[in-house]
Amino acid sequence: MGRACPLNGLIVDSARQPARKSTVAESPASAARRRFINGVAAAAGGGCLLALGAGLYSRSASALPAQALRPPGALAEDDFLAACVRCGLCVRDCPYHILKLADLGEPVPTGTPYFTARQIPCEMCDDIPCVKACPTGALDRELTDINQARMGLAALVDHESCLNFLGLRCDVCYRVCPVIDKAITLETQHNPRSDRHAMLLPTVHSDACTGCGKCEKSCVLPEAAIKVFPRKLAQGALPAHYRKGWEEKARHGGSLIGEQVELPVRGFEGSTAGRSATETVVAPVAPAPSAAPSAAPVPSPKEASGGLRRGLDSHWKP
Amino acid sequence: MASLPVSSSDSDVPRSLWQRQRWLVLRRLSQALVLLAFLAGPWFGLWIAKGNLSSSLTLGVLPLTDPLLALQTLLTGHLPYAAALTGAAIVLGFYLLVGGRVFCGWVCPVNVVTDAAAWTRRRLGIKTGRVPDAATRYWLLGGILVAAAVTGRLAWEWVNPVSLLHRGLIFGMGGGLFVIAGIFVYDVLVASRGWCGHLCPMGAFYGLLGRTALLRVSAAKRSACDDCMDCFTVCPEPQVIRPALKAVGQAGPLILSSDCTTCGRCIDVCDKQVFKMTHRFDQRSE
Numbered sequence: 201m202g203r204a205c206p207l208n209g210l211i212v213d214s215a216r217q218p219a220r221k222s223t224v225a226e227s228p229a230s231a232a233r234r235r236f237i238n239g240v241a242a243a244a245g246g247g248c249l250l251a252l253g254a255g256l257y258s259r260s261a262s263a264l265p266a267q268a269l270r271p272p273g274a275l276a277e278d279d280f281l282a283a284c285v286r287c288g289l290c291v292r293d294c295p296y297h298i299l300k301l302a303d304l305g306e307p308v309p310t311g312t313p314y315f316t317a318r319q320i321p322c323e324m325c326d327d328i329p330c331v332k333a334c335p336t337g338a339l340d341r342e343l344t345d346i347n348q349a350r351m352g353l354a355a356l357v358d359h360e361s362c363l364n365f366l367g368l369r370c371d372v373c374y375r376v377c378p379v380i381d382k383a384i385t386l387e388t389q390h391n392p393r394s395d396r397h398a399m400l401l402p403t404v405h406s407d408a409c410t411g412c413g414k415c416e417k418s419c420v421l422p423e424a425a426i427k428v429f430p431r432k433l434a435q436g437a438l439p440a441h442y443r444k445g446w447e448e449k450a451r452h453g454g455s456l457i458g459e460q461v462e463l464p465v466r467g468f469e470g471s472t473a474g475r476s477a478t479e480t481v482v483a484p485v486a487p488a489p490s491a492a493p494s495a496a497p498v499p500s501p502k503e504a505s506g507g508l509r510r511g512l513d514s515h516w517k518p
Numbered sequence: 519m520a521s522l523p524v525s526s527s528d529s530d531v532p533r534s535l536w537q538r539q540r541w542l543v544l545r546r547l548s549q550a551l552v553l554l555a556f557l558a559g560p561w562f563g564l565w566i567a568k569g570n571l572s573s574s575l576t577l578g579v580l581p582l583t584d585p586l587l588a589l590q591t592l593l594t595g596h597l598p599y600a601a602a603l604t605g606a607a608i609v610l611g612f613y614l615l616v617g618g619r620v621f622c623g624w625v626c627p628v629n630v631v632t633d634a635a636a637w638t639r640r641r642l643g644i645k646t647g648r649v650p651d652a653a654t655r656y657w658l659l660g661g662i663l664v665a666a667a668v669t670g671r672l673a674w675e676w677v678n679p680v681s682l683l684h685r686g687l688i689f690g691m692g693g694g695l696f697v698i699a700g701i702f703v704y705d706v707l708v709a710s711r712g713w714c715g716h717l718c719p720m721g722a723f724y725g726l727l728g729r730t731a732l733l734r735v736s737a738a739k740r741s742a743c744d745d746c747m748d749c750f751t752v753c754p755e756p757q758v759i760r761p762a763l764k765a766v767g768q769a770g771p772l773i774l775s776s777d778c779t780t781c782g783r784c785i786d787v788c789d790k791q792v793f794k795m796t797h798r799f800d801q802r803s804e
Contacts, residue, residue, distance in 0.1 A: 243651035250717070251661020251674075258665075258673035281671035282594035285587050285602070286681065287573035288689050292559070301685060305693025310676045311572075311685055335573050335581060335601035336591060 258309070265307040266429050268314040269411060271299055272322065272349035273331040273339040277432070284338035286311030293333035296323045317413025317428045322351060324378050324412050347379060352411030353434035354384070354404045354426055362425040367391050367399055373415035373426045374402050382408035384415060402426065406435055533789065541782030541795070548624045556688045571625070571684045572675075573602060581605035584681075586723045590666040590674065610727070617731030618724035622714060623754075623779035627683045631698055632714045635705030636754065642706070649709040652757075652777075655722035662719050679713070680720050711754050715777075728776030732798050735780060737763040737771040739804050742790040749784035749793070759784065763792070771803035772796075 264270075264277055271290050274280050290313050291299040298320045302308035313330075315322060324346045331339040343349060354373075356362055363370035364386075377384040386400040402415075404426075413428045428434075449455050536543075555576070559565040567576040573583040583598075583605030591598050613621055622629055662674040675681060679701055682694040701713045714721055737743070740763050749763075750756045758775035761768045768774065785793040 239651045240653065243653040244657045246650050246717075247654045247657025247659075248661050250658050251665050254662065254677050255665035255669050255673045258669055258671055258676040278670065279596065283591060283596040283598065285572045285583070285591065285598075285672065286675055286685065287569040287583075288685065289569045289573065289575060291689065292568040301689045303686065303690070303692045303694055304677070304682060304697060310694075311681065333568075333575075334599070335569075335575070335583065335605065336598040337596070337602075341599070 264309075264314075264430055266433055267316055267318070267427075268302075268308045269317060269322075269352045269413060269428060269430065271313055271315070271330045271339055272324075272328055272346060272351055272410070273334075273341070273343035274351070275338060275340055277430070280338050281309060281312070283336050284312050285336055286313075287335065288313065289333040289335060290330035290339060293329040295325065295329065296320065298322055299330065315413070317352070317411075317416040318424055319417075321413030321417040321428075322349075322410075324349070324410060347408075347410060349410045349412075350431060352413070352428040353406055353431045354409050354411065354413075354415050354428045355434045356402055356404060356426045358423075358425040361421055361423075362402070363420070364400055364402055365425075367394065367397055369400065370420060371400065371402070372418050372420055376414045376418045378412060378414060379408050379410060383410065406431075533791075538786055541786050545624055545781055546630070549627060549630060552625050553627065553684075553687060560688070570681070570688050572681050573605060575601075580608070582609050584720075585610040586720060587672065587675070587681075590663065590672050593663055593667040594670050594672065613724060613727045614730055615732055617733045617778075617780050618727030618729075618776060619721060619779040620731070620733060621724045622718075622721050623781035626680055626720075627687060628680050628698070628701065628718070629714065629779075631683070631702050632705050632711065633754075635702045636711055639706045639710055640751065644706065647708045647710065647712075649712060650716045652716050655717055655719055655725075658717060659719035659722040674719070678720070680718070714779075715755055725776045728778070730798075731776065731780070733780050734796060734798050734800075735762075735773045735778065735782060735784060735793055736796045736800060736803070737773065737792050738794050738796070738800075738802060739790065739792045740765075740771055741804055743792050744790060746789070748787040748789070752783045752787050754779060754781065754783075770801045772798065772801065 258281075270277075270280065271294075275283055286301065288301050291301055298315045299313045300315065301311050301313055304310045308314050326346060328343060328346050328349075331341055331343055333339075334341075356373075359365045371386065374380065374384045374386055383405055385403050385405065387403045389399045389401055391397040391399045411428050411431070415426045416424045416428045419426050445455070555567040556570060556574070559568060565578075567574050569575055571584060572587055573581070575581055581601045581604055583602045585606040588598060588602055588606035591602070665673040677697065679694075679697050682691070683698050685691070686694040705712050709716060737759070743763060749759055753759055755775070755777040758773050758778040760766050761775070762771050762773045765771075780795075782793075782795055785791075785795060
């Protein structure tokens, strides 16, 4: 039964009124009980608040910055943050002192190991001591061949200042790559600016790049044109249902959807339009320009350089 | 010695400086040696222990892991390798046997900071402040375990001052110093023994391991007590003394509360030599 209190208009439970009156005198037992309940409430509130704060902070401060790379064998970042106890045993067993433990306030989650490729890249030890040192499995011992490590993925991010893109033969990133000719290849392209030279473009292949960071470290520019990022940042992904027509064709020995009607191409009628920048230099063995499109779309560097030695005077000259 | 509040001047036997500081010195020595075991490698190339208090490998054979951290890891859903689990079991067994909060008094580096804060607070004569309920640490302990399970990561390790300080001392630190300074200021100005005695969930966890502790302090000569209160003043968990010293709720002279860090400071400061370090089954009293 409730009724409005005549003094302040609050609804009070009339059935409890006598009980309240008796507590005005406050028996020691009820005072103690109230103190106890208050104490528990304060403790629970304070404790849970602190834990909640830590939980929220761990959420907000757990994005790995673009230039921080995990040691080889590191689990996917979410699993890594569950498994890594931040003991630093990997740091201790790295013979090249590459790894660091993040401090509070750094953009890397507190206490976790990382390295920065531009400062010191991973030397890719054959015996992978950092993985062996990890007591929790945050660094996965399934990784036994360092060439299968996927610490990150190199990306040639700046085409405007990369010396090879400017037509020079810098090639340093390609030459220092521990997985040379697999993780980084030089892809030959016609240089449309001079119209008589080739550009050998460093090209990263995600199926072989370990993300060691040697390329970024050795890039001769004041700011590296090739950089290594955590794979999640550097790599796109095709939808799962996509199939590459040319691959399926090769696999099945013919088109799966039958011959297609050739549609006329409009807007590219000029004699050289559409060829120069995208087509590869083909050895001048092919006599007619019309042979170019049927050649392999991406010649291997060896073929290409072989072609180059035989002369650069391409068929793009008018 | 002038730093200690001495209110009982009528001590029968004058005690040497060593007798008055023995357990404090031994404890600091223990804390320093633990740290040195980790630092001898990077400093002198003499590798005794690698890693830190979270997980370590001593002399290349003995794995040790913080059992609370191993528990949190399990709650995130990750099953650690045998090395970490074995290490956690060894540490768990050791503290169950010797006494859970022996970790707090004899190993933990934050203890030095909070002892310094308590000393500063006494020297400055600060009596004010607001002390959180001592049960807060158990709620926080529960909270960090829930946080590990809910977030799927070791959430407490983002801010844990204990691992932050120890890791920082060994691997270098910057921002972590602010947390440690914060704890010092909090303990001096806001709450006496606020961090270690009321909030730290690691202390709470190790306290839970302390119910079977073999190493215990006993108020063996409690009849000699002259109520000078020196031990209460200096004790980081003063509530543990009364049952043993004044036979409140128990008959024996052993300090059995698992909150006791077995630091032995009460033994140092008591001019009547009431307390002594002993084992759990030593019920002798005079």
